[in-house]
Amino acid sequence: MVLPTQPAQVDQGLLDACGAEPNWMCEWVWNSTSNATLAKMSDWFVGTPVTVLLILLGAWILSRFARRYLGRMISAAVAQHDSVATRQLDRVGLGKFVDEPDPRRDARARSIAGVVGGTAAVVIWVIALITVLGEIGIDLGPLIAGAGIAGIALGFGAQSIVKDFLAGLFVLIEDQYGIGDVVDLGEASGTVQEISLRATVLRAQDGTVWHVPNGEVVRVGNRSQVWSAAVVDVTVAYSSDLVEAQSVILQTARDVCASSAWKDQVLEDPDLLGVEAFGSVGVTLRIVVKTTAGTQWALQRSLREAIKAALDAAGIEIPIQRLQ
Numbered sequence: 001m002v003l004p005t006q007p008a009q010v011d012q013g014l015l016d017a018c019g020a021e022p023n024w025m026c027e028w029v030w031n032s033t034s035n036a037t038l039a040k041m042s043d044w045f046v047g048t049p050v051t052v053l054l055i056l057l058g059a060w061i062l063s064r065f066a067r068r069y070l071g072r073m074i075s076a077a078v079a080q081h082d083s084v085a086t087r088q089l090d091r092v093g094l095g096k097f098v099d100e101p102d103p104r105r106d107a108r109a110r111s112i113a114g115v116v117g118g119t120a121a122v123v124i125w126v127i128a129l130i131t132v133l134g135e136i137g138i139d140l141g142p143l144i145a146g147a148g149i150a151g152i153a154l155g156f157g158a159q160s161i162v163k164d165f166l167a168g169l170f171v172l173i174e175d176q177y178g179i180g181d182v183v184d185l186g187e188a189s190g191t192v193q194e195i196s197l198r199a200t201v202l203r204a205q206d207g208t209v210w211h212v213p214n215g216e217v218v219r220v221g222n223r224s225q226v227w228s229a230a231v232v233d234v235t236v237a238y239s240s241d242l243v244e245a246q247s248v249i250l251q252t253a254r255d256v257c258a259s260s261a262w263k264d265q266v267l268e269d270p271d272l273l274g275v276e277a278f279g280s281v282g283v284t285l286r287i288v289v290k291t292t293a294g295t296q297w298a299l300q301r302s303l304r305e306a307i308k309a310a311l312d313a314a315g316i317e318i319p320i321q322r323l324q
Helices: 012-018 024-033 036-091 103-135 140-157 159-174 242-258 296-314
Strands: 182-184 189-195 199-203 209-213 227-236 271-278 283-292
Touching: 036 103, 103 140, 103 159, 159 189, 159 199, 227 242, 227 296, 242 271, 242 283, 242 296, 283 296
Parallel strands: none
Antiparallel strands: 182 189, 189 199, 199 209, 227 283, 271 283
């Protein structure tokens, strides 16, 4: 026959002095002195401060550990992402142009690590603060309920801000663009001057400064990432010899690209694609030159100037549309 287990006896004095869940200091003083007043005082002046101090110390250690660990993890993830991009560029013969260390990689990793580490630290310290309030006897029920209602209201009112922050974080993680890149964000285009989690600041060619919320960016066109292409369309008259015209244009482009001003910026030999279109006044020929990032516009201007002079010297007409 199994005898029923006897309930453990409760020390009523300890219960009166330290409560139903006695602190370790209060219980130790009560067991040592059996003095309720001394036990209560030790709990308030020694036990609670020590517990609060240990909670704050633990929060500090966890926040420092989170910042350091997340920083290393994010740096490794960014490096892995860049190595995948490098392998993809190797397949098309452009890996040699990204072998050198990318300063944007470290800046991007620091930015992301700062954001994620800061968020983790805030979460840790909020939990620590709530725990401390519970230790000093504050009823957390109404406080948590009020914070929940305020959080719901804030969430409804700040949806666009949260959207901007998440979009900005992915811009940094995926390296969609960086400071100095020339980008087209749909509503605005220009040179990136500043990137934050909230918005991207662009300087347009006419000097206009655009502040674009990251959450409003639907698509990104980066015109200066890794390499660019100078595209020049040349229109010649229908009566022109197309073979001769193409020969003049291609040779002129090769001479410009081989000059001291451009040989370091040109990545591949000029590629004459041939007839691009038939227009109302002539035939359009297209030539493409692969260049380093951001130099295509200046090269296009140099090519147009040189090609115009070469066609004039060869007696090849560049037609114009005359108004009746």
